[in-house]
Structure formats: structure tokens, C-alpha cells
Amino acid sequence: MSRSQLLEFDFADSPNKKVMVPHLTTALSGPLLELEKQVLEAMPRIEHWFRSEWLQHAAPFYGSVDLRNSGFKLAPVDTNLFPGGFNNLNPDFLPLCVQAAMTAVEKICPQTQRLLLVPENHTRNRFYLQNVAALRTILEHAGLEVRIGTLDAAAAQTVEIENGPPLKFEPLRRVGNHVLVDDFDSCVVLLNNDLSAGIPDMLRDLDQAVIPPLHAGWAVRRKSNHFSAYNRVADKFAALVGVDPWLINPYFATCGQINFHERKGEECLAGFIDEMLQDIRKKYAEYDIKEAPFVIVKADAGTYGMGIMSVKDASEVRNLNRKQRNKMSVIKEGQHVTEVIIQEGVHTFETINDAVAEPVVYLIDHFVVGGFYRVHTTRGVDENLNAPGMHFEPLAFETVCTLPDRRAAPRSTPNRFYAYGVIARLAMLAAAMELEDTAEVLDEETQDARVAQS
Amino acid sequence: MSRSQLLEFDFADSPNKKVMVPHLTTALSGPLLELEKQVLEAMPRIEHWFRSEWLQHAAPFYGSVDLRNSGFKLAPVDTNLFPGGFNNLNPDFLPLCVQAAMTAVEKICPQTQRLLLVPENHTRNRFYLQNVAALRTILEHAGLEVRIGTLDAAAAQTVEIENGPPLKFEPLRRVGNHVLVDDFDSCVVLLNNDLSAGIPDMLRDLDQAVIPPLHAGWAVRRKSNHFSAYNRVADKFAALVGVDPWLINPYFATCGQINFHERKGEECLAGFIDEMLQDIRKKYAEYDIKEAPFVIVKADAGTYGMGIMSVKDASEVRNLNRKQRNKMSVIKEGQHVTEVIIQEGVHTFETINDAVAEPVVYLIDHFVVGGFYRVHTTRGVDENLNAPGMHFEPLAFETVCTLPDRRAAPRSTPNRFYAYGVIARLAMLAAAMELEDTAEVLDEETQDARVAQS
Numbered sequence: 001m002s003r004s005q006l007l008e009f010d011f012a013d014s015p016n017k018k019v020m021v022p023h024l025t026t027a028l029s030g031p032l033l034e035l036e037k038q039v040l041e042a043m044p045r046i047e048h049w050f051r052s053e054w055l056q057h058a059a060p061f062y063g064s065v066d067l068r069n070s071g072f073k074l075a076p077v078d079t080n081l082f083p084g085g086f087n088n089l090n091p092d093f094l095p096l097c098v099q100a101a102m103t104a105v106e107k108i109c110p111q112t113q114r115l116l117l118v119p120e121n122h123t124r125n126r127f128y129l130q131n132v133a134a135l136r137t138i139l140e141h142a143g144l145e146v147r148i149g150t151l152d153a154a155a156a157q158t159v160e161i162e163n164g165p166p167l168k169f170e171p172l173r174r175v176g177n178h179v180l181v182d183d184f185d186s187c188v189v190l191l192n193n194d195l196s197a198g199i200p201d202m203l204r205d206l207d208q209a210v211i212p213p214l215h216a217g218w219a220v221r222r223k224s225n226h227f228s229a230y231n232r233v234a235d236k237f238a239a240l241v242g243v244d245p246w247l248i249n250p251y252f253a254t255c256g257q258i259n260f261h262e263r264k265g266e267e268c269l270a271g272f273i274d275e276m277l278q279d280i281r282k283k284y285a286e287y288d289i290k291e292a293p294f295v296i297v298k299a300d301a302g303t304y305g306m307g308i309m310s311v312k313d314a315s316e317v318r319n320l321n322r323k324q325r326n327k328m329s330v331i332k333e334g335q336h337v338t339e340v341i342i343q344e345g346v347h348t349f350e351t352i353n354d355a356v357a358e359p360v361v362y363l364i365d366h367f368v369v370g371g372f373y374r375v376h377t378t379r380g381v382d383e384n385l386n387a388p389g390m391h392f393e394p395l396a397f398e399t400v401c402t403l404p405d406r407r408a409a410p411r412s413t414p415n416r417f418y419a420y421g422v423i424a425r426l427a428m429l430a431a432a433m434e435l436e437d438t439a440e441v442l443d444e445e446t447q448d449a450r451v452a453q454s
Numbered sequence: 455m456s457r458s459q460l461l462e463f464d465f466a467d468s469p470n471k472k473v474m475v476p477h478l479t480t481a482l483s484g485p486l487l488e489l490e491k492q493v494l495e496a497m498p499r500i501e502h503w504f505r506s507e508w509l510q511h512a513a514p515f516y517g518s519v520d521l522r523n524s525g526f527k528l529a530p531v532d533t534n535l536f537p538g539g540f541n542n543l544n545p546d547f548l549p550l551c552v553q554a555a556m557t558a559v560e561k562i563c564p565q566t567q568r569l570l571l572v573p574e575n576h577t578r579n580r581f582y583l584q585n586v587a588a589l590r591t592i593l594e595h596a597g598l599e600v601r602i603g604t605l606d607a608a609a610a611q612t613v614e615i616e617n618g619p620p621l622k623f624e625p626l627r628r629v630g631n632h633v634l635v636d637d638f639d640s641c642v643v644l645l646n647n648d649l650s651a652g653i654p655d656m657l658r659d660l661d662q663a664v665i666p667p668l669h670a671g672w673a674v675r676r677k678s679n680h681f682s683a684y685n686r687v688a689d690k691f692a693a694l695v696g697v698d699p700w701l702i703n704p705y706f707a708t709c710g711q712i713n714f715h716e717r718k719g720e721e722c723l724a725g726f727i728d729e730m731l732q733d734i735r736k737k738y739a740e741y742d743i744k745e746a747p748f749v750i751v752k753a754d755a756g757t758y759g760m761g762i763m764s765v766k767d768a769s770e771v772r773n774l775n776r777k778q779r780n781k782m783s784v785i786k787e788g789q790h791v792t793e794v795i796i797q798e799g800v801h802t803f804e805t806i807n808d809a810v811a812e813p814v815v816y817l818i819d820h821f822v823v824g825g826f827y828r829v830h831t832t833r834g835v836d837e838n839l840n841a842p843g844m845h846f847e848p849l850a851f852e853t854v855c856t857l858p859d860r861r862a863a864p865r866s867t868p869n870r871f872y873a874y875g876v877i878a879r880l881a882m883l884a885a886a887m888e889l890e891d892t893a894e895v896l897d898e899e900t901q902d903a904r905v906a907q908s
Contacts, residue, residue: 047597048567051560095550095854099821103557106505113502141857143501165861367553400549403595407619 035074035247036410036419042241043404043418049240050366050425057432059366061104061190061211065424066374067359068346072289074419075250075346076427077296079226081216082194084120086138087130088394089362089370094138096400100364101142107365109209114186115144116172116179118203120193121152123159123169133161135192138364149181151193151200177207195219196302199442215442216435222300223341224254225438230430237426246283248423250344251276254300258340260320260329265340269297270314272342277314280344294345297328299337310345352395361401361424368401368421489528489701490864490873496695497858497872503694504820504879511886513820515558515644515665519878521813522800526743528873529704529800530881531750533680535670536648538574540592541584542848543816543824548592550854554818555596561819563663568640569598570626570633572657574647575606577613577623587615589646592818603635605647605654631661649673650756653896669896670889676754677795678708679892684884691880700737702877704798705730708754712794714774714783719794723751724768726796731768734798748799751782753791764799806849815855815878822855822875 039046064083065076089097105112117139119132132148139146149172150156156171170181178185179202188209195217203214215221231249238245253272258265273295280293297317298308309328311317320328329337350357352375361371373395401421405414493500518537519530543551559566571593573586586602593600603626604610610625624635632639633656642663649671657668669675684703692699707726712719727749734747751771752762763782765771774782783791804811806829815825827849855875859868 044567044597044599047556048565051564051597054560055564092546093549095547095856096553098856099550099553102501102821106508110505110509111502113498140860143498143504145498367556402549402552406594 035241035243036415038241038243039419039422040404040406040410040415043406045240046237046422049237050429053429054366057429057436058107059104059363059428060216060431060435061108062362062364063428063431064363064371065361065427067361067420067423068348069350069359069420070291070347071349072287073247073250073346074423075248076230076423077250077343077346078223079427079431080194081212081221081431082120082192083362084128084131084192085360085372085394086134086362087127088360088372088396089134090372090396090398093370093400094141096367097138097364097369098141100367100369101138103367104365105142105144108211109188112187112209113145114184114188115139115146116181116184116186116189116208117146117148118151118172118179118189118191118193119148119169121150121155123150123155123157126161129159129161129167132192133164133167136167137164139190145184147181147184147186149179149189151202172202174202177205179203179206179208191217193217213435213439215438218301220438220441221434222339223298223343224252224300224339226427226430226434227252227341227343229433229437230427232433233426233430248426250346251279252341252343255340255342256338258338260325260337263320263325266318269317269340269342273297273311273317274314276342276344277312291347296343296345298341298343300339300341302337355393357395359397359420361420363424363428366425366428368424371397371401371420371424373397489695489697490869492695492697493873493876494858494860494864494869497860499694500691500876503691504883507883508820511883511890512561513558513817513882514670514885514889515562516816516818517882517885518817518825519815519881521815521874521877522802523804523813523874524745524801525803526741527701527704527800528877529702530684530877531704531797531800532677533881533885534648535666535675535885536574536646537816538582538585538646539814539826539848540588540816541581542814542826542850543588544826544850544852547824547854548595550821551592551818551823552595554821554823555592557821558819559596559598562665563642566641566663567599568638568642569593569600570635570638570640570643570662571600571602572605572626572633572643572645572647573602573623575604575609577604577609577611580615583613583615583621586646587618587621590621591618593644599638601635601638601640603633603643605656626656628656631659633657633660633662645671647671667889667893669892672755674892674895675888676793677752677797678706678754678793680881680884680888681706681795681797683887683891684881686887687880687884702880704800705733706795706797709794709796710792712792714779714791717779720772723771723794723796727751727765727771728768730796730798731766745801750797750799752795752797754793754795756791809847811849813851813874815874817878817882820879820882822878825851825855825874825878827851 060081062083064080064085066078066080068075068077086097117132117135120128122128136146136148148167148169150169151172153171156169159167159169161167172179172181179189186208188211189203189206190211195214196219198219199214199217203210234245234249238248253276255265255268255272258269276295277293284291284293292312294310294312296308297311309317309324348356348358350359350373352373355375357373357375359371359373362369374392375395376392397417399414399417401417403414404418405412408415514535516537518534518539520532520534522529522531540551571586571589574582576582590600590602602621602623604623605626607625610623613621613623615621626633626635633643640662642665643657643660644665649668650673652673653668653671657664688699688703692702707730709719709722709726712723730749731747738745738747746766748764748766750762751765763771763778802810802812804813804827806827809829811827811829813825813827816823828846829849830846851871853868853871855871857868858872859866862869
């Protein structure tokens, strides 16, 4: 497919205005059209099913889901439980965020009046600062007194931001089994820090409600746990709707004991890559898909798109040069990569102004509250779009994901966005199950530590 | 105050656009400014208090609250549990309605996939038809299969409406302890019929969930029960915020055993009116309010603004002519008025284009989802604005009620609307308590009937 084909906008009809949405470059006529059609038709069954699932599984407080839409496959590729792009959402949907946050607070900590927000330490990133400001706005409008406590005492400062009062980062201090800033004590601590650097002692064994829980951080979390849970969710959903689960679920496998520097585990990696590429080729043949299969190799723990490779042949991981090995072996906060996940690559065939666009859907509790496109002008359709130092333009969703039009074509904008909302909710349901599955990990770790000390 | 002063719009700033809101003709400097200021400052305490109240009292499925804003007093004057103006809400806030309806369904009937909507019988009123269509849209987007079952078999028909598929009114039929249309059986029946004509046998003793419950209909409901509950709510809230409860609560009294035709009960009425006017005068003196006090006399049961009088002197009810007596004695569905509520009149000092405007706030579950102004060109500031045959222009709220700006002036638009949302929620909380208080009425009635029969 040539880039020149991609120079198009779609202007979708909305009751009041024309909205700009990325153009989906594949003519939808294959399996995904079928999927979107089935999803639309099954809407009451789907919503009913979600209701019963959410009765059994508590939704995380918030999250964002990176989706890829290849025209023949629509799948989550990453689920973030400490979302950092609330500033990229359409401000028109702030009321939706506020209402959803009210519901979340009612469920998790109705008795609270105050909330202590613990952000990431990189307070020099102005985009991230805007995210913290956006989160504060949502939480304050949900009726909470919010203060910001930073784990990094050096990051304590007051920062001016656009469109709002300054952000005051105050040093967290521990008093007994509570963390406070100044004299501000709260029953609930909301983490917007993914704990890539490990779980700080400051936050362990608190009597306060910590949301999301500590084991949702990357110190404990593994992508493979998430996608194991997603396998179960996707199978159940696909059976409900009557579609091939592969249409919404990328294959994955893991290799532990990898050491890129010492070239340990390369064969494990190459073997899985080879097998997976074969599996994908079979599916492509089944659906008459002409694209070249690829897989993504990335750290099983961690975020930020560091240590990510796009691979089309197993030989590529056998011949990594020093620079590539360095790149793969370190992720955020200098953590070393020893566990790796190999994930089926999903092409992104959404483009806007000649640039590749990847949708990111935001949820608060189990409500889809908005989303945006990461629009990259310098990346290909089979590359990772969430890489460190990568510039992307956020393009806020101009419509919500909850207003499908069952009388319009499956490919119409409200229906495409409804499908995005459904797949994102599947990923959040998987995250809920993943957090249940891993709830014991920290306890065991603490016990192990105690045993080791005694 | 002359009408010429009222020829003004307020154009309030919003992040993206100028919005048109009615002008509040009194310069806010008196007690209400104080109230709005206190409400703003107490916002986290208020939201916290609402959360704990909603844990104790289940919100009705939906409702609308008529407010009056006199500049010195902001109070609910009527609370409708079968709201009929969803078509008047700003379509931009449909997602808020959908999200709130999802929450309501999760609480009340998570296991349901279908919903049977029972509307009013007046299917020739095109505004009401649009309301039914708007409700259907909200419920369908919340993920339910919706069909419409009419109590009046003669009203069974298919009606074309603008902007949507036809509305099909199907006759309700009873099978055992279920009502169905056709073969469509649902676990839940949503009433949008206020049961002014009494509780039909068709709906009694159903095994289906009936929401709102039958005793929320005017066959059982009394405005005085509602305002008794509101007294308790308003006192609690006023203590929380530190204001005089009178600022948000109109006085009321009741007279039973009235017969306007036979001129029975006139003295009771005149006596209460006189006392209440004196009480209001005292308050007006306390706050240095120069307006003329008035009271509203209306049926204690029933809706639609039939049988409503605005009275400035007790003598007015002693000298009713035949026409006035006729008007007062009959309300909707030909029901005779024997119980009357006398309510302190609250001037409406909001105007738009020289016309009096009365805000109506809509809620689904305990969420404020929008509202509109009833704009009347032919009525005075001390008259009832919800009268039969009265033409009003709906003016949808252009902003939501959940985004106060604590850094802006109390009188700024987002803050005025926040105050409206707070007062409307107080009224809905009173409705929740009222429904608890009256839950036994129908059971007792059924028992009495059984005793009488045996």
C-alpha cells in the first residue's frame, strides 16, 4: 500500500457538526466488517454480558488501552493502569469523566473527602504535567479535595501550567501507616505512578486505600498475565458474539531468562518468533490477507515502548548488534529486561494526513470516557507507535464510544468508535481479572522476605 | 422591576464557545449570593455528604425538578418522577444520560437485557412523543432492547417521528404476573406514566421490577409528603453548608377535605394563606427584600399545573367565581381535588429576551444529566410556568451542572448551574426518602380492600 493512498480524511456526520476522524485505508469488506456488524447486532447482549462480568470483577479505577486496527483485525496491544494522557482527551467529554469518577469513588471509597494523588517523578515533561492537571480537574469536579504527593522529594516544587492554577508537588511523608503531604491525611491514595522502579517502602503496608493496588505496578505486573486473562475474556466474548477470537486477540508467547547483553535466550526467542509467524501466516491464508506478518518483541514488565522490536523473521533476533542489544535490554527507570513477551503484530491501517494513527481509549471505572489517536508522521504501519522520545500528535476523539448507530453502516464513525469502546472494555475486564490473579504475589513476596530475614 | 430591564442576554464564557444563558435580573448581592458562595466553598463537603446519603437512600430511576431562582432564594417547587421532557435536553449531553442510565440499570436490574417502557396515553402530543423517542434512545444506548407498551389499547399505533425510526406503541397484555407486548417479556418495566388516573389492575402485583414503583404515581403520591421529606433534607444540608434553610426551602401547608364547588374548606385555606404570607413577610423583612410575597395553591396530588392559583391575599380564595372554582377543582385525567397544598411562592427572576424563564433539571439515578429552561413570553415573575395549554419554549442548558469553577465568581454560569444541580439533587434525595416513607401505602390499601371484601 503506498502512502499516497493515505492522504484522506473522513468527515463523518454527527447531529451537529462534521467531525474529523482518521481514514481507515483498507476497504472494510473482510472479517473485520463482519466483526463490527456482529458487534453492532449483538449490542444488547454485549452490554448485558458486560454488566454481569462487572458484577463479578471489580473494574480498576482507571486505565487506557492502546488498540490497533488493521482493517482485518482489531485488538488491544497494551493496557495501561496508570494512564498518562488525560490531557489529550476532548474537553467536551470532561463531564463524562467526572460522572464516571463519581461512580468509581462511590464504589471504592465513598467515605472519603480527600484524595492524595501520587504522580510519576518526571515532572519536567510538560505533557505529563498537563495530564496531572487534567486528572486533578476530574477528581476535584467529582467533589474531592486533591493534593499531589511526590515520591521524589527532589521533585517537590510548584509548577505553573496553562489553563489552571499551579500544580503543587509536595513531598510525601509517612506517619505510621499513612502517607500524607503536609497535614493533609486522606483515606485514599491514587497512584498515577506505574512503579517501574519497584515498590517504594513509603507505600507498603498502608492503612489507606491504595488505588490501583500496588501489584498493578510494573514491579509485579507482567504483560503476559494480562494477555492470559485477555485470552479468556476474548474467547468468552467471541463465543457470545459468534466470531473467531483471533479477530480481536493477538497471539503471544513469553521467554524468561533472557539476557540480551550476554546473548542468552536468543534461541528461545527465535523459536517462538518462528512458530508465531507460521501461525499468523495460516490465519492470513485463511482470511486471504496479503500483508506481511510480523511480531513485536518487548519487555514483559514495563512501559513506555522502550525495549521494543518489530520482527518479520526469526533471524533478526539472532543477529542483533550491540546498539540493538543495548536498546532491548533496558526499559524505564533503568530496569533490566530478563523476561520478554512476543506478541503478534497488528498493522495499523488508520491514517490521517499521511500519518499513521493509533487509537488509545480511556476508561474510568468500567466506563469509556474518551480517547485520542497517537498520530505519527515518521512511522510505518507495522511499527510500535509508543516509543521513547517519539513525537506524536494527539488527536482527541471527537465523538464518544457509547453512541453506536445501529441503523448506519458498521463502518460509520459512531459504530467504529463503539467497537473501539467494546474492545477496550474487554481489555479492562482482563485487567480486572489479572489483578485478581496476581493479588497474592505481593503477600508471598513479603512472606519470602520475612523468611529470608529470619 | 420593569420589563425593559430584562432585555438582556448573558453570554458566559466556556472553554470553547460563548453560551447563551438567561439573565438573572436581580443583582446578586443578597442572601443568594452568600448561598452560592457557601455552596461553592463547601463543594467537597457537599459531594461527600451526597455520597453518604445515596448510600442510605436509593435514588429514583429518573426525575426532573422545577426550580425557581428569585435571586434571593433558590428552591425546588415541583419534583416529577416520570419526567416528560428528555427531548428538551441538549443533545451534546446524551452520553451523560447514557452513562447514568447504565449505572441505574446496573443497580436496579443488572440481569435484564430487555426493558418495557410504559408511556402516558396522550400519544397525540408530538412533544411528548419526542420525549418517548429520546428516552428510547438513551435506554437503547445503555444497551437494552426497548419496546413500548401502552395501557390504552386504543393508543396502540405506529407514529413517525423526526430524527429516528417510528415509535411503535403496542398494547400491553398481562400473562400471569407479567406484562408483555407481543411475545416480548422483560424483567423490568419502566413507567413514564404518572398514574394520575389511578393504578391500573394491569400493573398491580407484577413479578417484574416496576420502576419507579407504583406508589411513585399520583394515585398515591402527595406533594406534601415530598416537601415534608424535603424539609428534613434542606435542614440537614443548610446545617452542613451553614446557611438559613429558608433560602432553599419554600414554606408549605396542606388543607384536606376541600371541595371548591361546594365552597368547603375555604376558611382552612384562607387561614393558612394568611399565616404563610405573614411568615414570608417576616423573612422578607429580615433580608430586606422589597418584593410582594405570594403563595401558590395547588392540588396535593397531580401534575401538569392544572388547578393552580397564585395568591397574594387570603381574600382571593374566599371570593372565587364559578370559573375559578371549576379550574381549581379538576386536574389531569378528570381527578377531583380534595387535598390542597399551599406553597410559598418563589419569584423567578431569570429572563431571556424579555420572557420569564424557569429552570428544570433532569436526573438519571443520582446524576444530574442536563436541563432546560421553560421560557414563557406571556407570564409574570410570580406566576406558575407549568400550566396546561401554556406554550413554552424549551431552552436547553448549554453547560452541564457538574463543572463549577471555584476560581470564578459565585454568579458565573458554571457556578449558577452547579447550584441548580445541587438543589435538584436535594429534591431527588427528598423523593427517595418520600418513596421510602410511602412504600407501605399500597400494601395497606390492598389489605383494606381485602378486609372490605371479606
